[in-house]
Amino acid sequence: MDQNQETCVVMVPFIAQGHLNQLIHLSRLIAAYNLPVHFVCAASNTRQAKLRVHCWDPLSASNIQFHEFPIPSFSNDPPEPNATLRFPNHLMPSFTAIMHLREPFLKLISDLSTKMKRIVIVHDYLMSSIVQDYVSVPNAEVYMFQSCSAFTAFWYHWEETQTLKLDHETELMRTKIPTLEGCFSNEFIELLNSEDSCFKNISSGTLYDTSKVFEAKYLELLKHEEVTSGTTKNWAIGPFNPVTMIHHKSSGNEYVKLFDWLDKQEPNSVIYVSFGTTVTLTDEEVREIAAGLEESGHKFIWVVREADKADIFYGDGGRRVELPEGYEERVESSGVGVVLRGWAPQLEILKHPSTGGFVSHCGWNSCMEGITMGVPIATWPMHSDQPRNATLIKEVLGTGIDAREWGRRDEKVAAAMVAEAVRRLMASEEGCLVRKKAAELGVAVRQSVEEGGVMRKELDEFIDHITRQ
Numbered sequence: 001m002d003q004n005q006e007t008c009v010v011m012v013p014f015i016a017q018g019h020l021n022q023l024i025h026l027s028r029l030i031a032a033y034n035l036p037v038h039f040v041c042a043a044s045n046t047r048q049a050k051l052r053v054h055c056w057d058p059l060s061a062s063n064i065q066f067h068e069f070p071i072p073s074f075s076n077d078p079p080e081p082n083a084t085l086r087f088p089n090h091l092m093p094s095f096t097a098i099m100h101l102r103e104p105f106l107k108l109i110s111d112l113s114t115k116m117k118r119i120v121i122v123h124d125y126l127m128s129s130i131v132q133d134y135v136s137v138p139n140a141e142v143y144m145f146q147s148c149s150a151f152t153a154f155w156y157h158w159e160e161t162q163t164l165k166l167d168h169e170t171e172l173m174r175t176k177i178p179t180l181e182g183c184f185s186n187e188f189i190e191l192l193n194s195e196d197s198c199f200k201n202i203s204s205g206t207l208y209d210t211s212k213v214f215e216a217k218y219l220e221l222l223k224h225e226e227v228t229s230g231t232t233k234n235w236a237i238g239p240f241n242p243v244t245m246i247h248h249k250s251s252g253n254e255y256v257k258l259f260d261w262l263d264k265q266e267p268n269s270v271i272y273v274s275f276g277t278t279v280t281l282t283d284e285e286v287r288e289i290a291a292g293l294e295e296s297g298h299k300f301i302w303v304v305r306e307a308d309k310a311d312i313f314y315g316d317g318g319r320r321v322e323l324p325e326g327y328e329e330r331v332e333s334s335g336v337g338v339v340l341r342g343w344a345p346q347l348e349i350l351k352h353p354s355t356g357g358f359v360s361h362c363g364w365n366s367c368m369e370g371i372t373m374g375v376p377i378a379t380w381p382m383h384s385d386q387p388r389n390a391t392l393i394k395e396v397l398g399t400g401i402d403a404r405e406w407g408r409r410d411e412k413v414a415a416a417m418v419a420e421a422v423r424r425l426m427a428s429e430e431g432c433l434v435r436k437k438a439a440e441l442g443v444a445v446r447q448s449v450e451e452g453g454v455m456r457k458e459l460d461e462f463i464d465h466i467t468r469q
Helices: 017-031 043-052 089-115 125-136 150-161 168-174 185-199 210-225 251-261 284-297 327-334 346-352 364-372 386-397 414-426 429-448 454-465
Strands: 007-012 037-042 064-069 120-125 140-146 207-208 234-236 268-274 299-303 337-340 355-360 378-379 400-402
Touching: 007 017, 007 089, 007 125, 017 037, 017 043, 017 064, 017 089, 017 120, 017 140, 017 364, 037 043, 037 089, 037 268, 037 400, 043 064, 043 268, 089 125, 089 185, 120 125, 120 168, 125 140, 125 185, 140 150, 140 251, 150 386, 207 210, 207 251, 210 234, 210 429, 210 454, 251 337, 251 346, 251 429, 268 284, 268 346, 268 414, 284 299, 284 414, 327 337, 346 355, 346 364, 355 364, 355 414, 364 386, 378 386, 378 414, 400 429, 429 454
Parallel strands: 007 037, 007 120, 037 064, 120 140, 140 207, 207 234, 268 299, 268 355, 299 337, 355 378, 378 400
Antiparallel strands: none
């Protein structure tokens, strides 16, 4: 095919880790169709995305080109563990700085437009203001990526419009939806509102990192919300993350030791505990979780790390999360557990047959990875879309239990609460039922990516649409 007849895809991610991760995985899926992909971001965030992506090497994909544009300097303050609001407001200076990509983005797509028949822009919802000038490029079209579940996206939109009449089942679910109180900072809400105003009338459709296997109802409901301003087209092409390991287990002595330990455990006997990249625990919470995990009587892997700073490569590592004296050595020597201090190979841990549960903050990446690998989740939401993702896991899918209810977020964490949640998930009749549902759903989702599966059909349809003659 003549170069001037080709389609290229320009990926524009938001810079929070959970957003970066999804669109770098989507880049791999689209590049597999022999389409050139241009990944547009700030230099340090592109480096972050490539460093942390699981189970494949971004440098091995010759048709993914990374564009690392400079942005203004910004403050790189550490997270505040004792903040009354869990939302990572210390990242806001970087969220503001990334908005300076508007001009270099336009220059890039203008240059590409002279070489390609069609420029397909896939942008994070939170980058709407960056891509709005695409209208000046006649052969460019834009698609919005929604980084949360279809369930969460629907309720956000419905609460704004309340025009769609809900059926009985959905009306009952509405009574279980957590409010947005405590989810976002005022500064971030201003950013959301600003991006929402830029988003109006610009999109040709919406992409979701989810699956019709378990969110068909809410994807259909979203069409009635006219989220993309007059078009009802959406594509559910998740999971974006690999469902089989694309290369061998992560290297390094710590990881070799970790998987040697996991290999020795009984199937479904280990609970994995991780609160993501934006959560900072207080010293008291760390002590109580540590005690609770020991008291539970179950084997565990616990990722103990400070929340990301805005630039993870700048300055020292910040506050070291302190565990009770001798704790790490004691649980390791007794074989009870493993404490990970660095970046954890989460997909590989969740895929391992010894992993039988996941205590999670319910960020959408973690939810999708847990769902994909068939692992039940003890939900512990902290901010943003996490409370509503937790509701999806527990109330709609039936693949999780509460570790800490969102409505009790202001109560002190107690070791007994942690131990009880672990026991419920790992050893109770309720936990067995949840695990069975999670395993069955995991099989269905993994099958959906195979030839003829519902995810593969959605992805094929999207590719056919953007490469149409």
